[in-house]
Amino acid sequence: MRQKKYVVLKQRRKRTGILLCIPAFLVVAYAIYMLGYALVMSFNSNMGVLSGEYHFVGWENYRKVLESEEMRGVVGNTLLYAAATIVTELGIGLLVSAALRRNLRGSQAAKVCIMLPMMMAPIASGTIWRWMLTDRYGIVNHLLGLLNIDGPMWLADKLAAKFAILFVSVWTAAPFVILVLLASISSVSDDIIEAARIDGAGGLQVYWNIIFPHLKSAIAVILLIRIPDALKMYDIVYILTDGGPANATQVISFYVYNKGFTSLKFGEAAAASFLLFLFIAAFSVFFNSLVNRNKKKGR
Amino acid sequence: MTKKKIFTNIYTYFILIVVSVFLIFPFIWLVFTSVKTEVQLFEVPVKILPDPFTIKNYIDVIQDGSMMVYLKNSLLISVLTTGIALVISIPAAYALAKIKFRAGMAFFMIILVIRMVPGVTQILPMFQVLTRLHLINTRIGLIISYLPGSVIFMIMLLRTFFMEFPQELEDAGMIDGLGTVGVIRRLVIPISLPGICSATLMSFLSSWNEFMYASVIIRSPELKTMPLGIQSYVSTFQIYWGKLTANAVIYVLPVVLFTIFASKGLIQGMTAGAVKE
Secondary structure: OHHHHHHHHHHHHHHHHHHHHHHHHHHHHHHHHHHHHHHHHOOEOHHHHHHOOOOEOOOHHHHHHHHOHHHHHHHHHHHHHHHHHHHHHHHHHHHHHHHHHOOOOOHHHHHHHHHHHHHOOHHHHHHHHHHHOOOOOOHHHHHHHHOOOOOOOOOOOHHHHHHHHHHHHHHHHHHHHHHHHHHHHOOOOHHHHHHHHHOOOOHHHHHHHHHHHHHHHHHHHHHHHHHHHHHOOOHHHHHHOOOOOOOOOOOHHHHHHHHHHOOOOHHHHHHHHHHHHHHHHHHHHHHHHHHHHHHHHHO | OOHHHHHHHHHHHHHHHHHHHHHHHHHHHHHHHHOOOHHHHOOOOOOOOOOOOOOHHHHHHHHHOHHHHHHHHHHHHHHHHHHHHHHHHHHHHHHHHHOOOHHHHHHHHHHHHHHOOOHHHHHHHHHHHHHHOOOOOOHHHHHHHHHHHHHHHHHHHHHHHHHOOOHHHHHHHHHOOOOHHHHHHHHHHHHOHHHHHHHHHHHHHHHHHOOHHHHHHOOOHHHOOHHHHHHHHHHOOOOOHHHHHHHHHHHHHHHHHHHHHOHHHHHHHHHHHHHOO
16 A cells, blocks of 8 residues: 555656656757758758758768868868867966965956956957957057067968967867866865875975876866867857958858858758767767766776 | 975966966956047057047947847847746756656756757758748747757756755655645745856856857847847948947946856856766
8 A cells, every 4th residue: 555655656756757847848849850950951952941842862962061172171170279279278277277276365356357258258259359459450469569579460361360269269268167177176185285295295296196187077077068169169250250361260160150141052051060960969979988987997 | 484385376376367367358458449539549559558538439339329229139138038948947957856757867868969969050940940930030039049058058057956955855845745846936946046046147148148049030230139239340341449349348247247246156157067977
């Protein structure tokens, strides 16, 4: 009798769970529908999407995208930015989080300064950087001039434009990396460090042997969040260089957007965007399983 | 204090100051630019301090009136999106955190997959669908497009907060005759309020800052949000930097104030999902 009552209660609880999830599920279903729609679109001809008919073209769109010269450059750029920004951010993050850990006077103010860029709209940060990087009237080249360095035409020179994008993306995303690392580094107990000090370990040794291993899972999380984000970059490129000069700063999201909304080739755009999704999903699943396996090994 | 300690302190301050200046300088420059005259902006060599100081850009921008429209639209859309997302996400996050059921586990897996879909993959079909439903160039269309992202973000974050909610408290509530909805309303929400606040703030910011979807969905000037307003300054033939920066200052000011006053909660919200695993 009691057993039966327990089962009924459990059943009821499950039913409540489902009911509570229904509104959220409807919203998520909309997103699922869109994803399916994108998949269907990627097998439709460009004209078909525009006229609202369906001309099944098989892998045609995917083939076109993968074979195009432009796409190769775009993918190269995207991967390059993702790698370069994340390495730079991690470098800055490790350095600054270690500095903030010492909790000197003024650290709180530094934390607020560090947060601000992350909160700001990318479109606004892109705008202000664009003004700062103007070649004759920009403050960056003026400051470089004070150091007797002749600043490049930041947004018109191919190589310099790449660095400009890198610079601004690091500026917007480094704060996140710093804060996550700081949260993790703050949980290293002072006692362990004190003990190592007494045993005669130097500052670098302490960092490398005690603090750094502690940060590993935080770094894994950062990579898991930041790499997909960096691959999706759009706003900054749009406002800063508009993909120019001569497509030198094109990235995938930007390419897809223009393929669709400027050239009206929605079939190809959908194919390219779906490839981006698959790449991100494959990366996340692979990386996640890698991290999990290491965690198990660690135990 | 030993010599070595003084040296490490100097070194620490050096890093903190350099990085803080790098991160904060664009904001200072934004404000400086907005209070300079148009003539002074194009002086070579560049003069750092605004001289003469002028608020003409702000007066122009406010008198022009379009900024007020953009601000109103941004506020309306962000508030509505966040409000609706809150009402939808809290129950779902509670169910996923506290109730073990197979459908819930499946739902959570779906959320994890959908979270990986890039915005640009979503916006292509959204444009087609919204056009067919005659929702293109409407505020409702934009809110509908923001909702999945906000809801998924909130569920993920709130779920981690709710998992910490003590089971004993919940049981006590149940014994005293609260139903599930009662437990959520009377116990879970008040106790998890800090977490809910930071989730709300972050979700609000993501709508407030969003550009790509808005640029596709919104066309008419009277419906534009702030990012679109700023973009329209940049894409014209001549860029009026003074007015543009005055606009940008007004746009980011609430965000800056939020950040300064709520920095602790925001840091917690941002790192909560990342550090616990």
